[in-house]
Amino acid sequence: MSRCLILQSEVLSFIERCMLAVGTQPSHAACLAEVLVEADLRGHYSHGLNRMDMYVKDIRTGICEKSGEPTVDKETVATALVNGRNLLGPVVGNYCMDLAIKKARKAGIGWVVAYGSNHFGIAAYYSMQALKEDMIGMCYTNTSPLVVPTRAKECMLGTNPISVAAPANDGDSFVLDMATSAVALGKVELHHRRGDVIPEGWGCDSRGLPSTAPAKVLSGGGLVPVGGCETTGGHKGFGLAMMVEVFCGILAGSQYSKHIRNWKVTDRVADLGQCFVAINPANFAPGFKDRMSDLLSLHRGLEPASLGNPVVVPGDPERFSIQKCSTLGGIPYYISVVDHMNNFARSIDVAPVLPTNRPVVK
Amino acid sequence: MSRCLILQSEVLSFIERCMLAVGTQPSHAACLAEVLVEADLRGHYSHGLNRMDMYVKDIRTGICEKSGEPTVDKETVATALVNGRNLLGPVVGNYCMDLAIKKARKAGIGWVVAYGSNHFGIAAYYSMQALKEDMIGMCYTNTSPLVVPTRAKECMLGTNPISVAAPANDGDSFVLDMATSAVALGKVELHHRRGDVIPEGWGCDSRGLPSTAPAKVLSGGGLVPVGGCETTGGHKGFGLAMMVEVFCGILAGSQYSKHIRNWKVTDRVADLGQCFVAINPANFAPGFKDRMSDLLSLHRGLEPASLGNPVVVPGDPERFSIQKCSTLGGIPYYISVVDHMNNFARSIDVAPVLPTNRPVVK
Numbered sequence: 001m002s003r004c005l006i007l008q009s010e011v012l013s014f015i016e017r018c019m020l021a022v023g024t025q026p027s028h029a030a031c032l033a034e035v036l037v038e039a040d041l042r043g044h045y046s047h048g049l050n051r052m053d054m055y056v057k058d059i060r061t062g063i064c065e066k067s068g069e070p071t072v073d074k075e076t077v078a079t080a081l082v083n084g085r086n087l088l089g090p091v092v093g094n095y096c097m098d099l100a101i102k103k104a105r106k107a108g109i110g111w112v113v114a115y116g117s118n119h120f121g122i123a124a125y126y127s128m129q130a131l132k133e134d135m136i137g138m139c140y141t142n143t144s145p146l147v148v149p150t151r152a153k154e155c156m157l158g159t160n161p162i163s164v165a166a167p168a169n170d171g172d173s174f175v176l177d178m179a180t181s182a183v184a185l186g187k188v189e190l191h192h193r194r195g196d197v198i199p200e201g202w203g204c205d206s207r208g209l210p211s212t213a214p215a216k217v218l219s220g221g222g223l224v225p226v227g228g229c230e231t232t233g234g235h236k237g238f239g240l241a242m243m244v245e246v247f248c249g250i251l252a253g254s255q256y257s258k259h260i261r262n263w264k265v266t267d268r269v270a271d272l273g274q275c276f277v278a279i280n281p282a283n284f285a286p287g288f289k290d291r292m293s294d295l296l297s298l299h300r301g302l303e304p305a306s307l308g309n310p311v312v313v314p315g316d317p318e319r320f321s322i323q324k325c326s327t328l329g330g331i332p333y334y335i336s337v338v339d340h341m342n343n344f345a346r347s348i349d350v351a352p353v354l355p356t357n358r359p360v361v362k
Numbered sequence: 363m364s365r366c367l368i369l370q371s372e373v374l375s376f377i378e379r380c381m382l383a384v385g386t387q388p389s390h391a392a393c394l395a396e397v398l399v400e401a402d403l404r405g406h407y408s409h410g411l412n413r414m415d416m417y418v419k420d421i422r423t424g425i426c427e428k429s430g431e432p433t434v435d436k437e438t439v440a441t442a443l444v445n446g447r448n449l450l451g452p453v454v455g456n457y458c459m460d461l462a463i464k465k466a467r468k469a470g471i472g473w474v475v476a477y478g479s480n481h482f483g484i485a486a487y488y489s490m491q492a493l494k495e496d497m498i499g500m501c502y503t504n505t506s507p508l509v510v511p512t513r514a515k516e517c518m519l520g521t522n523p524i525s526v527a528a529p530a531n532d533g534d535s536f537v538l539d540m541a542t543s544a545v546a547l548g549k550v551e552l553h554h555r556r557g558d559v560i561p562e563g564w565g566c567d568s569r570g571l572p573s574t575a576p577a578k579v580l581s582g583g584g585l586v587p588v589g590g591c592e593t594t595g596g597h598k599g600f601g602l603a604m605m606v607e608v609f610c611g612i613l614a615g616s617q618y619s620k621h622i623r624n625w626k627v628t629d630r631v632a633d634l635g636q637c638f639v640a641i642n643p644a645n646f647a648p649g650f651k652d653r654m655s656d657l658l659s660l661h662r663g664l665e666p667a668s669l670g671n672p673v674v675v676p677g678d679p680e681r682f683s684i685q686k687c688s689t690l691g692g693i694p695y696y697i698s699v700v701d702h703m704n705n706f707a708r709s710i711d712v713a714p715v716l717p718t719n720r721p722v723v724k
Contacts, residue, residue: 115647285614
């Protein structure tokens, strides 16, 4: 498939235009555009421009609120329960993460939980806000049921991601952002479209048996927790997915587990639960960033098991992707994705996104 | 191997006797005995009586302090940095978890980090303290390097466990307690002793290649992170192990990663880093325990993929083990383990542990 290059500012503006066309509050449209473009820059195309139409539709159908602000229901110096008021996920996410950071400045930690939220894009976008303040950031969200618990055969939990970011010296950082399933749904869908089998340990069929057939995983089966089968620790991935649900839906009083609407079904509001944390290392042992840099160096300096496949730390692959975009002078997209989005834009009377005429060298 | 049954009170008293014989402060000996017996009751024999001699030796050689109390270096209403003063791990653990709970009562959350600590037994012992207060508890510790990072061939991280406990109605609970490696070292050792191969996805050899030979994993190789190889998400387990290190060694200013002394080598103090958290659901949405009970029921009620292999939630296998001990009227131990410990007790002039004459029915 051939690709084209689009300026970051043009993608931002395009997403904003589309969101504004359906009546989104301008600051909210900008919030969403920022998160989606960051996902694409980081190489996580499944969570970027590719999903824009979903957000536009959510606003257009009124299933998601187009304006307003989240509110605090309850708080202490270090915690808060936030009502997301069914606003766009990034609006809720930014509000909560800002609040968590403010609390961490005073109390050393801020633990903020939201109900009434929506899809917020990549979790790392929020955990990384803490890096600007030299703090550790964390972010969790529940999602629609797509994962089959260990020993079961029915989807009961979402891909419930965990993101943790920690600052090191000279702008370096550790940025973990992982689904608690073995892989994301998008990877299975991609193999299905290509007609490829998937590796063992990604999903199961409707009987709960391991399957390498994407069609079986996508219809009636489901993703499996990270760790795969029980012998190789799949129950640990399952436990982590449930832990995320405890921090999100159970603590927030939002929807949770099987009660969350099905993926891509928008017959009712999402009412997702999300959790945002900031921890201020200044309240613990001095020298945090020095130790963090040493920890990263220790790992990056390891001799690789296979030549040409260097040891990387969480956040490195995304750093390479950002560097690549910077070298190219834009974000590379598949032309098919751009065409799809431009057709969609036309349907809501929005000017198309314009690629540059620069080549995308792999 | 044949087994015998020992009264819980007798195991407790035996461990206390042994620890007192080498000069341990009585309250510290009691702390340690409680944690080790709880591990055995929960079926985690690798962390119970089986490890008593290690703690006795640590006190006898003076590598670990026999008396004193941890102290607080720094604190806010919601956080604390604790100096474990090289005391027994359970002494540091109890002190920190108590402090976290006290802070959570006032501020909604308590995040306490300790340096200068030692092995503390099972992490769930501490996270579960929060259940008594109807709070969520968390506990993390770094450990000696035994795990080979994704793409590498050298051990760089410990099995760095994560434990999270959350209360439900009627004394029910969610209790996650997992190493971030695919399996614990003890499981590989057990297969080695039996002459069995291990499943793929547990460990690698000295070249960093997957291996099913326990001998290769134990000498020169290492455990792999949960998730196995990179295709099946091993980099996620690696990321989680590093996250635990951020919460422990990096935040606490203790030893971390490769700087921690090797497993079973006690040539210098351990100076482990540990993290203890309590979160008060009363500061978030009302009805936490009801939702928690519903979440547990949803999962336990799932139709199993394989008949006779019911879906369980984290903490259920341990609950079954405790019920079994209660039915038996004692804790079942392999006679070889009891003999070993009694020989050890004799070497320090301590009266042996006395099994009951009741049978152990499987």
